[in-house]
Amino acid sequence: MFVQTLLLASILAANSADEHPAPSNQDASAALRGRSALLAHSYLKAEWRIDAYRNAWKLWGTTSAPDPVADPDGYARAFADYYGLHPAPYDNEGLPMGLRWSKKADGTRTGFQVDCMACHGGSIGGKSYVGLPNSTVDYELLLFDLFRADGRKPPLVPFTINTARGTVNAGMMSVVLLSVRNPDLSRRVFPLLLGANLPELDAPAWWTLKSKATMYQDGRTPAASVRSIMQFLLADKSRSEFEALEPTFADIHAYIRSIEPPAYPLAVDAPRAARGKEIFERSCARCHGTYGPDRSYPSKIVPIDVVGTDPARLMGISDRAVEHYNASWFAEHHRVSPARVGYQAPPLDGIWATAPYLHNGSIPTLHALLLSSERPARFTRPPSTGLEHYDARNVGWNYQVVDPPDPAAPRKPTREAHFVYDTRRHGLGNQGHTFGDKLTEEQRMELIEYLKTL
Incomplete structure (x- = not known):
């Protein structure tokens, strides 16, 4: 159940079709059903x-907090601030976005769980958005504190969940869940050894x-x-239940x-x-596409020796894991390609709101992305997503460079330690994508100004 809960908040980072067409009436109806299915149901x-x-507040090292019964809204705000969650822009029955009540058929609450919005519900400038990556969530702290607050020991997890706020390891969650299922989704007595070693990553928009x-x-x-x-359901659902839920998740996909x-x-x-814009179309569009009325997107996979970014995500998914997935119910209609090439150059719609950058969130601003000599090795994550912490000139989050820790110093508490992003950790390297280095500073700032408009 624990790994299931981990995956729920992250695995819906799927990406869809070739074009950007206006939705049909059928698509619009499916999207409306999908919104309700995603945001109003568990x-x-x-x-x-x-x-x-x-x-949970009793674990925060403070003497008081808003009373969760007498002041539920105040407590929800304090809870969200502590763990890096955000207010829900939909009716979430008093919980921060990312938590969801579980109920009996008669509506009686039985407890709660983490949902997809913990990682895919973010906030910027004081407003929350479904689908905006959550750049502040401390997923490990949140989950482990909830176990402690529930009177249970946190479980042993055989992989890194996150070492910094805003990252999460959805890939390993999926691999672990699939390792205890046969291709027909019947349960195994012993897990398969699939040999994957995926790192924590930044959620996409x-x-x-x-x-x-x-x-x-x-x-x-x-x-x-x-x-x-639908992989997050692997710890709970049978094959017949998966099949029954597939139309619902087709609607969620449409939403x-x-x-x-x-x-x-x-x-x-x-x-x-x-x-x-002229610089972008000359230097960036071949990979990231064009924008405006005649937009196009090439869905280009850039070879790893060309883009040069941290290869751990690409190399960490083993051939055995891919083969097992492709033999399963999940891949009956859509198989994973066995070819290991590189990383997909993403569309850049709303890029101003999606800092930090690269697939692993290792670069805090667009300026640093376009000037590799400026990238910090260890830097702070923002304390909130308010615009007072936003760097409008360089586009991204204000940060402080942090020196390497003193090995002789006492280890910092998890919450404090996770405010620091360390690019020396597995999969968190900030190398590669040096294409902006050839620009002059004026060209770089002009390009950044255009990227604000996407």
Whole structure:
């Protein structure tokens, strides 16, 4: 059940079709059903009792917190701030976005669980959005504290969940869940040894899904696959239950494809942005596509020796794991490609809101992405997503460079330690994508100004 809960908040990072067409009436109806299915229903049994939510504040090292019964809204805000969650922009029955009540058929609450919005529901400038990557969530701290608040020891997890706020290891969650199922989804007595070693990553923006032909960073899974976004149910559902739920998840898939990015909320220098568009179309469009009325997107997988970014995500999914997935119910209609090429250059819609950058979130601003000598090795994550922490000039989050820790110093508490992103960790390297280094500083700033408009 624990690994199931982990995966729920992350595995829906699927990416969809080749074009960016206007939705048909049928697609619009499916998207409306999918929104309700995703945001108003739960699919997993309760992981924690209600008192675990109410008692979590006792682990925060503070003498008081808003009373969860007398002041539920105040407590929800404090809870969200501590763990890096955000207010829900939909009716979530008093819980922060990312948590969901579990109920009996008569509506009685039995407890609660983590849902997809913990990683795929973010906030920027004081407003929350479904599909915006959550750049502040501390997933490991949240889950382990909930177990402690529920009077249970946190389970042993055979992989790194996250070492920094905003990252999560959905890939290993999926591999672990699939390792205890046979291809027909019957349960195994002993797990398969699939040999995968995937790192924690940054969640992608859901609004890019409609443009893609393949999903996930390595671009090996067809984006039309509905079953791939159902993997989080592996710890709970039978084959017949999967089949019964597939139409519901087809609607959820349609809803994800319907989401649009938020518009840049600050002033844009239009003449500078116009010059930046020319630079973009000359230097970036061949991989990232073009934007506007005649937009196009090539769904290009850039070879790893060309893009040069951290290869751990690409190399970490083993051939055995791919073979096992392809033999299963999930791949009956959409198989994962066995070819290991590189990373998919993503669409850049709403890129202003999706810092930090690269597939692993290792670069805090667009300016640092376009000037590799500026990238910090260890830096702080923002304390919140308010615009007071936003760097409008360089586009991204304000940060402080952090020195390497003193080996003789006491180990910092988890929450404090996870505010630091360390690019020396497995899969978190900030190398590669040095294409912007050839630009002049003026060209770089013009390009950044244009990227604000996407």
